[in-house]
Amino acid sequence: MSPASGHSAATAHVDEAENPLAGLAWLPDQKTLTITDVTKLKRLRRKQLSASTSFSLDPDMCSVSMVIDRLMPREDGAFEANQLGTAAHAVLEHLFSLPGPERTKARASAIAREYRENFEFANEMLGHGLAPLVHALNEADTAKWFREVDQRTHGLWEIEDPTQVTVFRNEMGFGASNEFNANIGKVPFVGYIDRVDKIVDPATGEIVGYKVIDYKMGKYKEPDPKYPNNPDDYGDQIKIYVAAMFGATGLWPESGALVFAKYHRARVIETTPAAVDVAVKRFEAAYDRMNSLADNNEYPTKAGPLCSWCVLVNNCPAAVNPRNGIAYEDLSNTVKIPFDELPAAEQAAGRNWPAWKKAKGVRKPGLDDDGNPLPLKAIPRGEAAFPTVQFPAPSDSDEANARRMTAGITNGAAQQPDPSAHRAPAPSTNTTEGNTPMTITAAAPAQKRLIEGVSVTDADVEGILNARSNSALAVTDLAAFTISELAKAGAPINNGSVNSLLDTLATIVQNVEFALTGSTSYQSGTNRLVRIALKQVVESLPLPWWEDFAAWDSWFEKARRRTSATVNAAIRLHAQGEQLPDAPYQTLAGLEKPAELEQTPAGLVNQA
Secondary structure (H helix, E strand, O other): OOHHHOOOOOOOOOOOOOOOOOOEEEOOOOOEEEEOOHHHHHHHOOOOEOHHHHHHOOOOOOHHHHHHHHHOOOOOOOOOHHHHHHHHHHHHHHHOOOOHHHOOHHHHHHHHHHHHHOHHHHHHHHOOOHHHHHHOOOHHHHHHHHHHHHHOOHHHHHOOOHHHOOEEEEEEEEOOOOOEOOEEOOEEEOEEEEEEEEEEOOOOOOEEEEEEEEEOOOOOOOOOOOOOOOOOHHHHHHHHHHHHHHHHHOOOOOEEEEEEHHHOEEEEEOOOHHHHHHHHHHHHHHHHHHHHHHHHOOEEOOOOHHHHHOOOOOOOOOOEOOOOOOEOOOOOOEEEEOHHHOOHHHHHHOOOOOHHHHHHOEEEEOEOOOOOEOOOOOOOOOOOOOOEOOOOOOOOOHHHHHHHHHHHHHOOOOOOOOHHHHOOOOOEEEOOOOOOOEEEOOOOOOOOOEEOOOOOOOOEEOOEEEOOOHHHHHHHHHHHHHHHHHHHHOOOOOHHHHHHHHHHHHHHHHHHHHHHHOOOOOOOHHHHHHHHHHHHHHHHOOOOOOOOHHHHHHHHHHHHHHHHHHHHHHHHHHHHOOOOOOOOOOOOOOOOOOHHHHOOOOOOOOOO
8 A cells, every 4th residue: 555545554574675684593492582783783782772662671571572673664654553643742742832822722733734735844843754654645534644633632632721831841852962961870861751841830920840741642551550560661751751851950840741632631640759769770770681682692582462463473483372372373464453443333342341352452454444455564474584593693792792702611601602703704904094994804705795686676686785786886876975075075984984974875865765755775766866966965065074963963954955955856847848937047136145155255155
């Protein structure tokens, strides 16, 4: 189903051309995963930790599911629950940036509709993934999308009066390139607090405290009193936010709340130091577990009821139905539907079901509104058959590898294999350029890095880049341009600088390509056109060498916009055909010279 239908779902096919799960293997017990591709392992070891990621690292959760979620790209349609939640969050973020009297239901609806009408605004607020999907919706699906977003925002007025809220911070960002930085315990924190309100004394008008708000777009959840020892992820999220705000500002929020706007309910969360301390210790334990898993490079499975929700369920040897202990039937052609999202008639028929059955949901063939099958939610059986290796692959940490080698010998256990056994032969080094030398393999590689395929349309052959393919030409073109720009600037040519600039340019290409076509591929003609445009942009908008992060961040956005404008201008010209205006230069006549150019010394032009 194309995105234009509005019903494309998170697909679970593994693309053979660029397999995101390549480099994964089972250990002999068939219950533990190891990562043989060190670049993928590095993605699992995060320098900063978010609250949501920390919960996936809980010992009671399946770490393999966490690995798959991290590595598998999502191709969500505009009507997926997470995408609707993103849109509703964006509406509320914008709404609470407005003056109090303007925060009305009508304005919230108008903001959602502006996303459909104004692509630049949608791109800014919804992101480069969701904005094109919303703009591709047909008329009927657009109306439905508006209703779905309104359902997730309008309930807020049943909980509070937004016109009376005094906002301290809206989308308060921590870590990465955000305004605030905070360590929670020993852990660098990354994330956003949806809203922080000032608590104002109505009698005096004085600020007497602060309140942390987090919007939840799913169904209302609270801890089950039958299981008091079960962790409360939602409640702990608020407590982690309290700790982050205190660490960054010195202000301790007196209260916190989870707002389930779709269901017209809110849940107050205790924010006493004692309560927050418990959540902080859990957060620190998650960080330790993340590093321990990566150090050992062993990710154990945890079979249970959640297996049927995992995209790997058809291919995981540990996935069994907890009711009978046997492997699930092939679930690739079905989707799991929460009880409260079933048709009204089916909910009525199951109204007397026990709570556990309602919580489990119903698995059934996934169909869109027209009765057409939705894209697969689980990877079909056989498409993710990982090899088996005898020992865990090396860690991405040399220190961890040394500890593992020592432990294997001194404890009398089976000795770990030499980490070099998983890698190419020892390289010689070129120390003539840069501070960290790039490596040059002197001996023949243990595994081919390129292969001579037959057709340019095959990006790879047997998982190896096809040197004849359009993809090979595309990535080589970008890499050559990257090193050329580094050399022109006199910048060090080493692994760090090459990879950083190459990834920066590739990200611009992919963002612009996706905005134009809804997909990305180095094989595509669109990718080639965007690369051509980007090179010209770099000529007129020089890279900000020797500048700080803010300058590079600004350059990135300018370059992305100019590249997009270049290709879109070309598309407009083609659509115009031969119907050109008589005096096309009319708009150019009389342009005023910008003030910054007036102040530029003769012979120099400020291109930034």
